[in-house]
Amino acid sequence: REKLGVEPEEEGGRDQEEEAARGMERAEAWAGASPGTPDSSFRVIVHVDLDCFYAQVEMISNPELKGKPLGVQQKSLMVTCNYEARKLGVKKCMNIRDAKEKCPQLVLVNGEDLTRYREMSYKVTELLEEFSPVVERLGFDENFVDLTEMVEKRLQQLQNDELLALTVSGHVYNNQCIGYKTAKRLEALGISSVRDLQTCSSKILEKELGISVAQRIQKLSFGEDDSPVVSSGPPQSFSEEDSFKKCSSEVEVKNKIEELLASLLNRVCQDGRKPHTIRLTIRRNSSESYYSRESRQCPIPSHVIQKLGTGNYDVMTPMVEILMKLFRNMVNVKMPFHLTLLSVCFCNLKALNTAKKGTIDYYLTQSLSTTSRSGKHDFKMKDTHVEDF
DNA sequence: TGGGGTTAT
DNA sequence: ATAACCC
Numbered sequence: 001r002e003k004l005g006v007e008p009e010e011e012g013g014r015d016q017e018e019e020a021a022r023g024m025e026r027a028e029a030w031a032g033a034s035p036g037t038p039d040s041s042f043r044v045i046v047h048v049d050l051d052c053f054y055a056q057v058e059m060i061s062n063p064e065l066k067g068k069p070l071g072v073q074q075k076s077l078m079v080t081c082n083y084e085a086r087k088l089g090v091k092k093c094m095n096i097r098d099a100k101e102k103c104p105q106l107v108l109v110n111g112e113d114l115t116r117y118r119e120m121s122y123k124v125t126e127l128l129e130e131f132s133p134v135v136e137r138l139g140f141d142e143n144f145v146d147l148t149e150m151v152e153k154r155l156q157q158l159q160n161d162e163l164l165a166l167t168v169s170g171h172v173y174n175n176q177c178i179g180y181k182t183a184k185r186l187e188a189l190g191i192s193s194v195r196d197l198q199t200c201s202s203k204i205l206e207k208e209l210g211i212s213v214a215q216r217i218q219k220l221s222f223g224e225d226d227s228p229v230v231s232s233g234p235p236q237s238f239s240e241e242d243s244f245k246k247c248s249s250e251v252e253v254k255n256k257i258e259e260l261l262a263s264l265l266n267r268v269c270q271d272g273r274k275p276h277t278i279r280l281t282i283r284r285n286s287s288e289s290y291y292s293r294e295s296r297q298c299p300i301p302s303h304v305i306q307k308l309g310t311g312n313y314d315v316m317t318p319m320v321e322i323l324m325k326l327f328r329n330m331v332n333v334k335m336p337f338h339l340t341l342l343s344v345c346f347c348n349l350k351a352l353n354t355a356k357k358g359t360i361d362y363y364l365t366q367s368l369s370t371t372s373r374s375g376k377h378d379f380k381m382k383d384t385h386v387e388d389f
Numbered sequence: 390t391g392g393g394g395t396t397a398t
Numbered sequence: 399a400t401a402a403c404c405c
Contacts, residue, residue, distance in 0.1 A: 053405095075391060079391060093390065111392090114392060137395095142404090179403050232395095242392090243392080292400095
């Protein structure tokens with residue numbers, strides 16, 4: 001429950017004031033509507049965006065950092081910085097060298113280990129869940145909370161004159177079109193602003209992007225998003241990755257994998273659920289087309305899953321074996337190779353088996369785990385099988 | 390340019 | 399398994 005600041009709002013463009021005014025009319029119409037007949041399409045959703053989150057976590061961990069220009073470093077990148085630093089011309093996602101050049105007094109802390117950020121992030125989500133159970137996470141520092149029910153209840157308690165005194169105001173900001181790839185494709189069609197997107201032909205848009213993306217982003221361009229706030233709940237996957245300049249031997253790969261795996265096993269142990277799938281991802285050195293990764297995944301053998309939470313049975317050794325097999329399936333180790341990233345992911349998480357012996361549930365869960373050991377019916381996606389090598 | 394995460398195909 | 403998106 002530390003105080004976390006609010007990012008200073010950027011100035012909205014001109015026609016965004018129209019949008020804000022329209023939003024206000026709708027809100028007033030709703031607030032002023034006769035009690036008991038709320039507009040069923042109207043929702044109240046709060047978006048909580050934490051301010052330079054990693055930097056704040058570091059300043060809470062070490063209060064001596066407060067008041068100093070602070071940057072959080074991951075490899076050669078300064079992923080975020082506090083406002084002292086921003087005042088001195090440092091920007092988010094600046095190269096470390098550029099940042100130091102701009103601001104020689106800049107204090108840097110290493111933020112490659114996300115453990116404390118992740119923990120603080122979930123504390124925030126849990127705090128918000130006290131207000132309403134429906135909280136959707138986006139990254140580590142954003143949460144959406146659907147407060148419709150809460151607001152409806154409060155409005156029912158208000159008297160008419162209090163309702164009429166309610167005012168709502170706000171801004172719609174940001175005039176750019178959305179994700180990187182889609183923006184490129186839209187630009188090729190001459191669509192570069194939100195207004196362009198509003199006015200362009202739906203048919204042309206659908207032909208370029210497919211009906212699903214086309215219809216969604218065109219609605220978004222009018223500020224309309226009817227997608228529900230979906231509770232994130234516990235994570236669907238756990239992963240650890242490390243990037244580096246060069247990794248070119250099997251021994252190095254094994255060492256990196258062991259490091260990643262050790263942290264992951266701790267995390268998965270704390271979570272309590274059991275992963276049923278493991279995935280290895282690599283990035284090759286290929287100078288161009290930077291963002292290309294390859295991965296291989298397979299089911300975790302059930303005897304390994306069983307040992308997972310249970311103290312110090314050596315689960316590392318069999319897991320490393322599996323990961324090295326996945327690795328050799330991707331990379332021909334007889335040929336030279338040059339990796340710049342390794343990542344290990346646990347996914348397909350299942351709750352612990354709480355079924356009691358002798359019950360139908362116990363029978364069903366046992367028969368399922370037998371199936372997954374002998375057959376190939378336990379998963380939808382086709383995993384590589386360790387036995388296939 | 391890091392170290393995560395999600396959903397769709 | 400990959401591609402796209404988000405932070």
